[in-house]
Amino acid sequence: MRAIIPFKKSNAKSRLGTLLSAKEREExxxxxxxxxxxxxxxxxxxxxxDILSNSIIDIEGANIVLTEKGLNEAxxxxxxxxxxxxxxxxxxxxxxxxPLVSSKNIKDLTASSADIAIVxxxxxxxxxxxxxxxxxxxxxxxxxxxxxxxxxxxRNGLVVEVFDSFNLSTDIDEIGDLAExxxxxxxxAAVLLKKFGFSIAENRGRVGVKKAHHA
Amino acid sequence: MRAIIPFKKSNAKSRLGTLLSAKEREExxxxxxxxxxxxxxxxxxxxxxDILSNSIIDIEGANIVLTEKGLNEAxxxxxxxxxxxxxxxxxxxxxxxxPLVSSKNIKDLTASSADIAIVxxxxxxxxxxxxxxxxxxxxxxxxxxxxxxxxxxxRNGLVVEVFDSFNLSTDIDEIGDLAExxxxxxxxAAVLLKKFGFSIAENRGRVGVKKAHHA
Numbered sequence: 001m002r003a004i005i006p007f008k009k010s011n012a013k014s015r016l017g018t019l020l021s022a023k024e025r026e027e028x029x030x031x032x033x034x035x036x037x038x039x040x041x042x043x044x045x046x047x048x049x050d051i052l053s054n055s056i057i058d059i060e061g062a063n064i065v066l067t068e069k070g071l072n073e074a075x076x077x078x079x080x081x082x083x084x085x086x087x088x089x090x091x092x093x094x095x096x097x098x099p100l101v102s103s104k105n106i107k108d109l110t111a112s113s114a115d116i117a118i119v120x121x122x123x124x125x126x127x128x129x130x131x132x133x134x135x136x137x138x139x140x141x142x143x144x145x146x147x148x149x150x151x152x153x154x155r156n157g158l159v160v161e162v163f164d165s166f167n168l169s170t171d172i173d174e175i176g177d178l179a180e181x182x183x184x185x186x187x188x189a190a191v192l193l194k195k196f197g198f199s200i201a202e203n204r205g206r207v208g209v210k211k212a213h214h215a
Numbered sequence: 216m217r218a219i220i221p222f223k224k225s226n227a228k229s230r231l232g233t234l235l236s237a238k239e240r241e242e243x244x245x246x247x248x249x250x251x252x253x254x255x256x257x258x259x260x261x262x263x264x265d266i267l268s269n270s271i272i273d274i275e276g277a278n279i280v281l282t283e284k285g286l287n288e289a290x291x292x293x294x295x296x297x298x299x300x301x302x303x304x305x306x307x308x309x310x311x312x313x314p315l316v317s318s319k320n321i322k323d324l325t326a327s328s329a330d331i332a333i334v335x336x337x338x339x340x341x342x343x344x345x346x347x348x349x350x351x352x353x354x355x356x357x358x359x360x361x362x363x364x365x366x367x368x369x370r371n372g373l374v375v376e377v378f379d380s381f382n383l384s385t386d387i388d389e390i391g392d393l394a395e396x397x398x399x400x401x402x403x404a405a406v407l408l409k410k411f412g413f414s415i416a417e418n419r420g421r422v423g424v425k426k427a428h429h430a
Contacts, residue, residue, distance in 0.1 A: 105379070120381060123391065124398050124415070124422040142420040146398060164320070166335060169381035176338065183339050183361060184377075200339070205357040207339040 001089055001110060003040045004078060005062075006052045006071055007033050007096045015174050019211050020196070028192055030057065032172060035099040035187035037062050040092075043106035047089070051096075052078065076138045083135030093139065094128040095121070099181060099189040100167040109168070114161035116153040119168045120146045127168050178209045216304055216325060218255045219293060220277075221267045221286055222248055222311045230389050234426050235411070243407055245272065247387060250314040250402035252277045255307075258321035262304070266311075267293065290354045298350030308354065309343040310336070314396060314404040315382040324383070329376035331368040334383045335361045342383050393424045 011022065012029035020028065033051070040049050041061040049062040052074050056064060067074040075093060082091065092110060094101070098121075109117055109130055116137060117130035124144035131137050136156055140148045153160040170180050172189070181190050182200050197212035226237065227244035235243065248266070255264050256276040264277040267289050271279060282289040290308060297306065307325060309316070313336075324332055324345055331352060332345035339359035346352045351371055355363040368375040385395050387404070396405050397415050412427035 102379075120399065123394050143417045144398060144415055144422050164317075164381050166379050166381050166384035169384075179338050183359060184335065200359055202358045207359050 001046050001092065002082070002087075003046045003049045003092045003094060004052055004065075004075070005033065005036060005040075005049070005094055005096050006075065007057070009053065009055050009057060013097070013173070016178075019175055024196060028189065028196075029096065031188040031192045032099040033057075033096040034059060035185075035189050036094060036096055036101055038187065039101050039103055040094070040106060043103045043110075045106055045110045046092070050078075071141050072139055075141075079131070079134040079138065083133075088133060088135070090130065090132045091134050092128060092130050095126075095171060097171045097173065098127050098168055099172065099187055100170050100184050102167055105165050105167050109163050109165075112161050112163065113159075115158035116149070117161040117163045118146060118149050118153075119163045119165060121169055121171045125171060127171055128163070130163075176208060179207055182209060183207075216261050216307065217297070217302075218261045218264045218307045218309060219267055219280075219290070220248065220251060220255075220264070220309055220311050221290065222272070224268065224270050224272060228312070228388070231393075234390055239411060243404065243411075244311065246403040246407045247314040248272075248311040249274060250400075250404050251309060251311055251316060253402065254316050254318055255309070255321060258318045258325075260321055260325045261307070265293075286356050287354055290356075294346070294349040294353065298348075303348060303350070305345065305347045306349050307343060307345050310341075310386060312386045312388065313342050313383055314387065314402055315385050315399050317382055320380050320382050324378050324380075327376050327378065328374075330373035331364070332376040332378045333361060333364050333368075334378045334380060336384055336386045340386060342386055343378070345378075391423060394422055397424060398422075 009026055013025045016025050037049060037059050040046055050065045051059055051062050052065050052067055054068055112130055115132045119128035121127035124146050126145040126149050150160055178193055178198060181193055198209050201208050201210040224241055228240045231240050252264060252274050255261055265280045266274055266277050267280050267282055269283055327345055330347045334343035336342035339361050341360040341364050365375055387396060393408055393413060396408055413424050416423050416425035
């Protein structure tokens with residue numbers, strides 16, 4: 001089985017720009033990627049872990065597949081290459097911004113008996129896709145991609161499972177999401193946020209984050 | 216096994232006030248409660264389903280336990296009464312605003328071998344608590360209650376499990392959350408939102424909701 005993680009280093013996580021500099025955001029995005037790739041590696045489920053990136057990065061245990069293409073085009077080309085090379089092994093596409101993912105999540109997800117297992121992200125997104133036969137499927141990210149991915153599977157006559165996981169559905173995009181990393185995270189992303197001075201803040205019973213100014 | 220759902224009808228879901236009238240919010244809160252109670256009932260896991268409420272409401276298959284007390288006080292009194300009446304049956308406390316919960320979620324959660332199973336809500340909340348022995352535990356909601364509930368269990372020497380579910384972690388509080396109900400919901404809450412004129416809206420790749428004005 002193969003895993004592929006799309007990743008964009010340049011101007012990563014722009015919606016965190018109010019509290020993090022471009023350099024900090026890049027560092028944070030890499031920490032999340034390391035958490036995800038490390039969990040995939042630790043799960044022992046994969047023969048290869050590929051990172052689809054437009055720049056060279058160094059992630060232990062992973063190959064870098066360089067591309068200048070957009071997300072959908074690059075992933076569909078990847079799926080197509082797998083099938084044209086007669087690689088009929090399953091593939092897991094997983095986003096780089098789900099640092100809470102556990103090894104058990106990956107084992108459970110890839111043990112799915114369905115043709116396609118979709119892990120919803122927040123607000124209609126797709127955080128992971130388990131594709132049993134790369135030749136039978138194509139991806140369509142952005143917008144309510146969860147609905148599109150389910151529809152593509154149904155249209156192609158495939159059996160779909162919706163995989164239910166808070167860890168995997170929690171993609172980190174906005175400042176508020178950082179609270180989830182601080183509360184539940186156990187990897188490099190959580191460590192880095194604390195190093196940046198972030199901590200949990202409570203305001204009239206509601207939880208958020210605050211950032212200390214370093215001396 | 217018993218289940219208890221805390222519920223507040225008056226001024227329910229005030230953060231939805233920008234797009235829903237007080238009457239609509241009350242109706243929506245009741246629809247979510249019906250979805251949750253119906254799922255508990257359908258799971259077949261419970262001898263009794265109690266709703267802790269400050270007003271009389273009619274929910275099929277559930278008993279109403281009237282109280283004027285605050286959430287923590289009312290729930291801790293409920294746990295204490297169970298133990299003083301020597302009811303050493305497990306209890307599931309579940310919030311009324313998690314309409315995506317499935318029967319499988321309830322079966323899996325109550326099959327936990329831990330003393331305490333905690334289901335995190337978003338932003339540090341607690342959406343469900345499975346308590347094996349009511350005499351051994353007390354609750355402390357508001358703020359980062361997930362961390363408090365884990366800490367109370369550890370302090371009392373109890374084995375804790377964190378139950379990982381997108382369905383159960385998705386509490387519906389804000390306008391944006393309504394998109395989750397429209398995308399993933401299959402119960403009364405989803406039907407009602409559509410009746411109110413809500414639908415999914417996309418704006419430059421991001422998903423939200425819009426509300427049609429009825430003629």
